[in-house]
Amino acid sequence: MVVPLISIILLAPLASFAIFALLGLAKRNFPRQDYLSTFAMLVALGCSLLLIQEVTSEPTPLTVEWLSLGSVNFSMGFYLDSVTVIMLIVVTLVSSLVHIFSIGYMHGDPRYSRFFAFLSLFSFSMLFLVVSDNLLGIYIGWELVGLCSYLLIGFWFEKDTAANACKKAFLTTRVGDVGMFIGMMMLFAEFRTLSLYGDTGIFEAVATLESGQIAWLSIAGILIFCGAVGKSAQVPLHTWLPDAMEGPTPVSALIHAATMVAAGVYLVARMFPILTPTSSLVIAYVGGITALVAATIAIVRFDIKRVLAYSTISQLGYMMLAIGAGSYVAGLFHLTTHAFFKALLFLGSGSVIHAFHAMHAHHDDAEHTEDAAHEHADNSLVHEHGSEIPPDQDMRNMGGLRRKMPLTFITMLIATLSISGVPFVFSGFWSKDKILGGVLGRAMEWNSVHHYILFAMALIAAGITAFYMFRLIFMTFFGEPRNQEMHDMAHESPWVMVVPLIVLAVLSFPVVNTLWFNKDYIEPPPQHHIPAPQHAYVSPDSKIGDANFGFSLFGVSTAQAAEEDAGPDTAQADDAYHIHHRAHNIAMVLSICVAGLGILLSWLFYHRRRFSAEGVATTFRPVYNLFWNKYYFDEFYDGVLVALTVWKSRLFAKFDLSFIDGIVNGVGKITRDIFAAFIGFFDNRVVDGFVNRVAEVTWAAGGRIRKIQTGAIQTYLFVVLGGIVLIILIFRLF
Amino acid sequence: MSLQHYLVISSILFSLGIFAVLTRKNAISILMGIELILNSCNLNFVAFSRFVTPAETIVGSEVFRFDGQIIAIFGIVLAAAEAAVFLAIILAIYREFGSIRPDEVDTLKG
Numbered sequence: 001m002v003v004p005l006i007s008i009i010l011l012a013p014l015a016s017f018a019i020f021a022l023l024g025l026a027k028r029n030f031p032r033q034d035y036l037s038t039f040a041m042l043v044a045l046g047c048s049l050l051l052i053q054e055v056t057s058e059p060t061p062l063t064v065e066w067l068s069l070g071s072v073n074f075s076m077g078f079y080l081d082s083v084t085v086i087m088l089i090v091v092t093l094v095s096s097l098v099h100i101f102s103i104g105y106m107h108g109d110p111r112y113s114r115f116f117a118f119l120s121l122f123s124f125s126m127l128f129l130v131v132s133d134n135l136l137g138i139y140i141g142w143e144l145v146g147l148c149s150y151l152l153i154g155f156w157f158e159k160d161t162a163a164n165a166c167k168k169a170f171l172t173t174r175v176g177d178v179g180m181f182i183g184m185m186m187l188f189a190e191f192r193t194l195s196l197y198g199d200t201g202i203f204e205a206v207a208t209l210e211s212g213q214i215a216w217l218s219i220a221g222i223l224i225f226c227g228a229v230g231k232s233a234q235v236p237l238h239t240w241l242p243d244a245m246e247g248p249t250p251v252s253a254l255i256h257a258a259t260m261v262a263a264g265v266y267l268v269a270r271m272f273p274i275l276t277p278t279s280s281l282v283i284a285y286v287g288g289i290t291a292l293v294a295a296t297i298a299i300v301r302f303d304i305k306r307v308l309a310y311s312t313i314s315q316l317g318y319m320m321l322a323i324g325a326g327s328y329v330a331g332l333f334h335l336t337t338h339a340f341f342k343a344l345l346f347l348g349s350g351s352v353i354h355a356f357h358a359m360h361a362h363h364d365d366a367e368h369t370e371d372a373a374h375e376h377a378d379n380s381l382v383h384e385h386g387s388e389i390p391p392d393q394d395m396r397n398m399g400g401l402r403r404k405m406p407l408t409f410i411t412m413l414i415a416t417l418s419i420s421g422v423p424f425v426f427s428g429f430w431s432k433d434k435i436l437g438g439v440l441g442r443a444m445e446w447n448s449v450h451h452y453i454l455f456a457m458a459l460i461a462a463g464i465t466a467f468y469m470f471r472l473i474f475m476t477f478f479g480e481p482r483n484q485e486m487h488d489m490a491h492e493s494p495w496v497m498v499v500p501l502i503v504l505a506v507l508s509f510p511v512v513n514t515l516w517f518n519k520d521y522i523e524p525p526p527q528h529h530i531p532a533p534q535h536a537y538v539s540p541d542s543k544i545g546d547a548n549f550g551f552s553l554f555g556v557s558t559a560q561a562a563e564e565d566a567g568p569d570t571a572q573a574d575d576a577y578h579i580h581h582r583a584h585n586i587a588m589v590l591s592i593c594v595a596g597l598g599i600l601l602s603w604l605f606y607h608r609r610r611f612s613a614e615g616v617a618t619t620f621r622p623v624y625n626l627f628w629n630k631y632y633f634d635e636f637y638d639g640v641l642v643a644l645t646v647w648k649s650r651l652f653a654k655f656d657l658s659f660i661d662g663i664v665n666g667v668g669k670i671t672r673d674i675f676a677a678f679i680g681f682f683d684n685r686v687v688d689g690f691v692n693r694v695a696e697v698t699w700a701a702g703g704r705i706r707k708i709q710t711g712a713i714q715t716y717l718f719v720v721l722g723g724i725v726l727i728i729l730i731f732r733l734f
Numbered sequence: 735m736s737l738q739h740y741l742v743i744s745s746i747l748f749s750l751g752i753f754a755v756l757t758r759k760n761a762i763s764i765l766m767g768i769e770l771i772l773n774s775c776n777l778n779f780v781a782f783s784r785f786v787t788p789a790e791t792i793v794g795s796e797v798f799r800f801d802g803q804i805i806a807i808f809g810i811v812l813a814a815a816e817a818a819v820f821l822a823i824i825l826a827i828y829r830e831f832g833s834i835r836p837d838e839v840d841t842l843k844g
Contacts, residue, residue, distance in 0.1 A: 711843030713836050714756055714764075721752065 013124040016040040020117030033113035038099040045092035061133040079133030097500035098254040104497035122148035153247040165243040172240040176230020183223030221279030232264025245305040249350030258339035284324025288457035290317030295464035327438030328524035334431035341415040344504035348412035355490040356392035402477040411505040420466035421595040437584035466598030474606035740781035747774035761834040776806040
């Protein structure tokens with residue numbers, strides 16, 4: 001059943017796209033592409049749910065040989081373990097909901113069908129990436145989702161900003177992909193295969209390496225992580241993701257929040273067995289720095305989608321940090337919960353934008369005579385704040401929307417509570433706590449300074465996350481309307497948009513946790529090159545230490561009891577168990593504290609107005625400027641990398657013009673003036689001379705010989721007679 | 735009269751014919767030379783037939799063969815036809831060039 005189900009999951013969205021593409025060749029349109037694509041995704045979702053029971057504890061790759069080059073075989077195939085199934089469910093579920101939401105959001109767009117066709121293609125690519133059992137398949141899916149991301153960010157390509165953003169996204173991720181490809185080739189060069197699983201797969205081969213041979217493996221791991229840095233928008237390649245918000249909001253929700261950007265995390269999780277201590281630490285630090293940097297930038301954004309974009313980057317950093325710190329399950333758990341609540345936040349923001357957008361269109365219709373004045377107002381805004389924000393996405397135009405859009409408000413509030421880590425009833429708390437506990441557990445277990453630092457980063461980022469997310473909620477939904485005119489026009493979105501919000505809101509409660517707290521279901525793959533800690537090695541994710549919170553709090557005490565029965569059988573493992581238990585307690589208390597602090601500060605700043613945010617910004621002007629200018633990453637790239645590239649091109653151009661052209665021209669000149677002259681002389685004198693001599697000789701000979709032909713018949717007769725006489729004489733004489 | 739006499743006469747006739755063909759300035763004269771040559775040949779045929787070909791004995795009596803004589807008659811007929819064609823050519827040449835002197839008809843001169 002596995003192969004047919006996976007085939008249906010892959011083929012349904014692909015067929016939906018193929019119908020669009022093939023009809024497109026005939027310049028036709030399927031009349032209800034939206035229903036077709038949505039239906040395809042729902043089919044895929046159903047099959048994904050059916051796959052849950054097909055998961056076995058010892059999954060085997062389902063492989064066919066694809067390409068054979070000499071002694072090297074490339075295979076294509078599926079690998080179905082619990083993580084794959086969970087990813088499949090997340091992707092198909094979010095994708096289905098986004099499809100449904102888009103029916104309302106994209107209504108009336110001139111390229112309505114194309115949008116759904118692209119969503120289908122994206123879903124196929126992402127699902128293909130998820131189920132592939134080898135690096136080649138993953139890479140193919142990886143590039144396909146990159147392409148779809150490009151197409152969908154630039155969906156409104158009439159806008160210059162969108163056209164530039166899609167190019168930026170494509171090129172920036174490409175930088176990471178090059179690293180990933182080099183990493184793949186390093187593995188390939190060593191193991192002569194790109195398969196991951198099975199007896200001949202990379203993971204089996206990695207397990208047999210000596211500990212002295214793993215320096216290159218660290219490099220390969222870091223290079224493969226480079227691909228994830230690009231795709232998951234980690235520092236320093238994160239700058240494309242905020243710009244990618246130029247795409248339609250459902251795209252931001254599906255691709256740039258829930259699935260594609262999470263593909264990087266998924267990739268690193270898939271490659272978990274090849275990670276070495278060095279590469280793990282690099283991954284963890286990049287993730288930690290990303291989490292902090294993006295969270296601080298998000299504090300000062302005013303564009304509702306940009307806030308969410310930076311929040312996404314920050315949360316992705318969190319996941320990277322978790323996997324780098326060895327908390328495999330925690331990272332993927334956070335990926336799942338984050339996919340749901342972040343998709344919800346984006347769709348909610350889409351709902352808000354939609355409400356304003358409809359108003360905006362109306363406004364333009366009614367008062368197009370005052371366009372000039374309107375533009376002027378926009379310009380002053382740009383000058384004032386140094387950044388261009390569409391008015392319908394600017395949180396400074398919002399406020400008090402909770403009465404206008406109650407359902408959007410409630411669902412977004414749930415998602416915000418979840419992402420902020422409000423304890424116990426929201427899924428985000430569990431996954432975030434699992435990460436914090438995992439990192440702190442490893443820090444205490446290994447007594448490692450690095451992991452303490454990482455824990456501190458994660459903790460601070462968690463506090464900041466709570467702060468800026470509540471800032472968003474307060475600015476958008478609470479207080480008095482700042483722009484009365486826009487406020488009056490705002491309205492609740494149609495049902496087709498609200499229903500996905502409600503479904504996602506339900507998923508932001510810990511219903512998804514059941515998948516992850518099932519201990520027989522999820523087990524991190526072994527990492528052969530992470531050295532045993534001072535205490536016996538126990539994965540921070542393994543059943544002990546974290547799951548019991550989840551279960552006891554929901555009254556599932558049997559699981560905990562069973563666990564304690566099984567118990568650690570050595571004193572060392574017992575040690576590790578206690579360490580992790582303690583780590584999780586500490587982490588939980590701390591994370592609740594920082595989340596509470598963040599929310600409290602946010603409330604004081606943005607709701608009660610006890611403190612003035614502007615005042616703080618003025619006091620800490622340099623820090624504020626740093627955040628406002630996004631740590632000058634874009635300026636750095638523009639000023640250094642782009643300028644360097646341009647300078648380099650100029651240099652090369654100059655080199656080309658002077659040196660290469662000089663050589664070419666010089667060779668041309670030498671050829672023309674010397675060789676050509678010599679050869680011309682030779683041709684004119686020797687060759688032509690010979691030819692002319694031959695012709696002259698022939699001419700002269702002809703001139704003589706033709707005299708024989710006198711035209712006088714009697715002469716001929718005489719010669720004939722003479723000839724006969726001569727012949728007779730010859731025969732007579734000899 | 736032996737074969738030699740005939741051959742001598744034939745040679746004289748042939749030589750006169752050749753002389754006429756090579757030297758005459760009038761196409762008609764050349765034709766007449768050619769006729770002489772032909773007739774010398776005919777004379778040869780008849781002479782050789784008479785003197786060289788042995789008589790065959792058919793049903794007890796000696797019978798002469800007349801092969802040479804018959805070929806001579808063919809030659810005479812041929813000469814008549816040839817004369818007709820030649821005269822036609824001469825007429826055509828006359829119309830074209832206004833002359834029947836062969837040394838004036840030299841368009842093919844190299």
